[in-house]
Amino acid sequence: MTNWLPDLSTGTGPIYVRLANQIEAAIEDGRLPPGTKLPPQRNIAFDLGLTVGTISRAYALVHERGLVSGEVGRGTYVLDRSRTLPGTEADPVANALAGTRVQNAEPDKLRFDSASAPDIGQAEAIADITASVIRAHPWEIASYTRNFPLSWSEAGVRWLSRAGFAPQPDSIVPTIGAHAAVVAILSVVTVPGDRVAFEPLTYSQVSRAAGLTGRRCVLVESDDDGLIPEDFERVCAQQHPKLLFLMPNVANPTLTMLSEDRRRQIAEIARKYGVWIIEDDLYGTLVSDPPPPISVFAPERTFLVSGLSKSVAAGVRGGWVSCPALYAPRVRIAHKMMTGGLPFLLAEVTARLVLSGEAERLMGLTVAELSAREAMARQIFSGIEFRSRPGIPFLWMKLPEPWLSGTFKKAAQEENILIDDEDEFKAGRCGSPHPHVRISFSTPMTRETVYRGFNRLSCLLDSGRTGYERLAG
Secondary structure, three states: OOOOOOOOOOOOOOHHHHHHHHHHHHHHOOOOOOOOEOOOHHHHHHHHOOOHHHHHHHHHHHHHOOOEEEEOOOEEEEOOOOOOOOOOOOOHHHHHHHOOOOOOOOOOOEEOOOOOOOOOOHHHHHHHHHHHHHHHOHHHHHOOOOOOOHHHHHHHHHHHOEOOEOOOHHHEEEEEHHHHHHHHHHHHHOOOOOEEEEOOEOOHHHHHHHHHOOOEEEEOOEEOOEEOHHHHHHHHHHHOOOEEEEOOOOOOOOOOOOOHHHHHHHHHHHHHHOOEEEEEOOOHHHOOOOOOOHHHHOOOOEEEEEEOOOOOOHHHOEEEEEOOOOOHHHHHHHHHHHHOOOOHHHHHHHHHHHHOOHHHHHHHHHHHHHHHHHHHHHHHOOOOOEEOOOOOOEEEEEOOOOOOHHHHHHHHHHOOEEOEEHHHHEOOOOOOOOOEEEEEOOOOOOHHHHHHHHHHHHHHHHHOHHHHHHHHO
């Protein structure tokens, strides 16, 4: 702790602003170096003859400026700004919104925390289509998107059709990926204060987006077979959600597949209580012979969303939503208001990828590559309890004793491997009797890299108490 005291006889403005400026100046000139603990608020208030409230406001101001970090029970410390990226460590609110995933990771880190499509040579095909679009549509490239060609909707029909479901072209809205589609739907069918229902573990960026826009998240219990219809009805009767978000085909991160019977039950419960449904089917394209989508059983209240990020290329940001009757114009407008509008180049390239059959060809290569990597996981992690599926880019691992989700994630990071702990997927406060981690394996360039990463994680798991105690120490 430092004995530094500011001189508040200089400067202008309120006392707390002058104090904050003095702290910043002392940090800049080295009188308060990184790691220094600032005086406790009561102590410095006594020494300066000020109220604790004034000191608190000053400390809060320098915290907002990203100069210090504060921890209850430990005090306030000067940050090392050479190692702090603006808006990350210095901003706990941004951290909470971003989740637990490491941002701006060092190049030597092996990213097992991303489930985008693997590199299977799609860049060449996308480059050829992009070049042809630019040559054929120079005016549209130079301008804003004013018109939506029928081909864009036809591509959505083709991509979303499966298992007895085939949407009409006038129900389709092309979007900048699936996430943008979901946020647009949220803004159309709910208002701030409405409740949105989620499974306890899910693609939690949707629940964060819902919370950020003033919606309230409620949880519906799930088991090894997915969302439990009886608990969904209980939540509907007691909390009256306006919307349910779920992933019936390969739920992220648990990989559950909702049975056709449960899909029917959920559709009937939603109809009974007037609940809208967002059916996120991003991973459904990677599954052979899935059950019919919920849209078959409740077409009047279900929005079916999918895109290319998991099966073809995440960087293209192509997606579609099939809407209930009369809702496509509303979602299209909401999507434009939320995103600024659909770029012509993106939409045209995406449509040509699908309608030419190229997207389907690339998806086949993706499934083959992911299936080979999933087979390696089954071999290397033999004896460890986990759930995986051929063609799906991640596995959901139950950690053996003594590991906890967060401690294993930190231990893996020490081995230069980034994985996701279960907190990354929590839509709200919920417990977990058995800690899990999600290990994704699509981002590394080669199978050899994946193999080495799996082996390092396997050794870490086997280290047991030794690895746990090394981390704790």
